[in-house]
Amino acid sequence: MFASLGRHVVGVVEAYGRLGRFIGDTIRALSDVRTWGSQTLQQMRRLGVDSLPITLFIAAFTGIVLALLASYAMTNYVPPYLVGTLVGKTMILELGPVLTGLALAGRVGANIAAELGTMQVTEQVDALETLAYNPYAYLVIPRVLAGTAMFPVVVAFAMATGLLTGWIAATTLLPVTTAEFVRGLQLFFVPFDVQYGLVKSASFGMVITLIGCFLGLTTRGGAEGVGRATTRTVVYSAEMILVLDAYWAVTLLRTHVMS
């Protein structure tokens, strides 16, 4: 039992060592601007623009459900214009960033882990090195920068879509007028809400892409290893999104309330 425990502890320490080395190598590769600069725009399109359809699909239905839920929960208790308030606050502060983050953990994180994992096990990463490229500059930094920059953009579209479909649902399926919905939206709105949602989204983008790159580049063991890295990326990314969500609530939201 002690031997098994010891092996487990050594394994954990080694994993943290690999993660630390990965982060160090990534930071050092930042100086190779020419290499990552040429790849980043392409990755912004792949990770950001190509993610819009699934993101908007999720946001559209979330907006509809939020409007109906608000109406169901508050009927006979509060004025109908508060449907707009609930849809707006929930979409901008929480569901826009978190649901998009979880969806993109699957789409973007899994894609990165599978792609880099396959490159690793087929020696393409070694080939890059022998061609005098730094794999961290060529593969990691463009993806992390693209994820960090594009997730807030994608989430902004998700927020707008959720508000739009929430408004359509409220005005067509509920006894709420456009004027009432807009009044509710404006009632407790503060610009900080959007800022909070977008900062959170940027952190999700950075973490998902970092996890995908790390697990992809440390893949071993052929196709089975690639599958394992992909699954782990989705699971760890989802966990980290929830942890970060709580972290930002405790730090930014709480600080804002206290001030």
Place this chain on the structure above:
Amino acid sequence: MIEFRDLHKAFGTNRVLEGFSLTVHDGETMVVIGYSGTGKSVAVKHVVGLLEPDAGEVVVDGQVVANLRRRELTELRATIGFVFQFAALFDSLTIFENVALGLRRRRTMSEAEIAARVAESLRLVDLVGTEGHMPAELSGGMRKRVGLARAIALRPKYLLYDEPTTGLDPVTSAVIDRLIVRTREALGVTSIVITHDMRTAYTVGDRIAMLYQGRIRQVGTVDEIRATADPVVRQFIEGRPDGRAAERASLATASSRLAQEDEG
């Protein structure tokens, strides 16, 4: 000149190289033969710094590879072409882009010069007209030739071939062998060829070294190896399945694979 000096490398508990020493002189083609999983590829990956030795050193043109800083290692790699066992072409790039990638990194050539160099390199490996294809559209033999074109496009001083004919039919293997010889004649490169295919070894090699149990068992010219009295080398070059050497090699292959999996 490339020198392996008393190289040791282990993966977990599996000691792959145990005192591997070999000198490759300028202009020669050194073939390293040995059973699968005995560390031939491991040894050659030390030359470009893809692996770091546990002990010993690899010296290229007087520089100890493991001691080089990142920038110095990049400069050294620019003088070495590496042909991978399964070509290691970039799936998302066309054949042209694959061959041009290393040239673009150097930033010393215009796009027109790069295009001309890519065309010339593909012509050397008899693959004119494949520029616009994706790697997945080519056969295994063609992919290996693209891998060779990518390496020679850089006009390297050294070329390292990792199992260049493994998995190919005899005719395609002979084509690759001929390309290795032609490349050496055309570019005058110093080469290390890792293989367990004796026909390739006899065709392309100036000297042949056999790796056995982590170190060089014998090194000599093609004629010296053909005439060897060493029973282990003899058994390998004749491909006889009986005897202790084959049993040990089979065990080494299995444990090497397990150890490298554990490393991951």
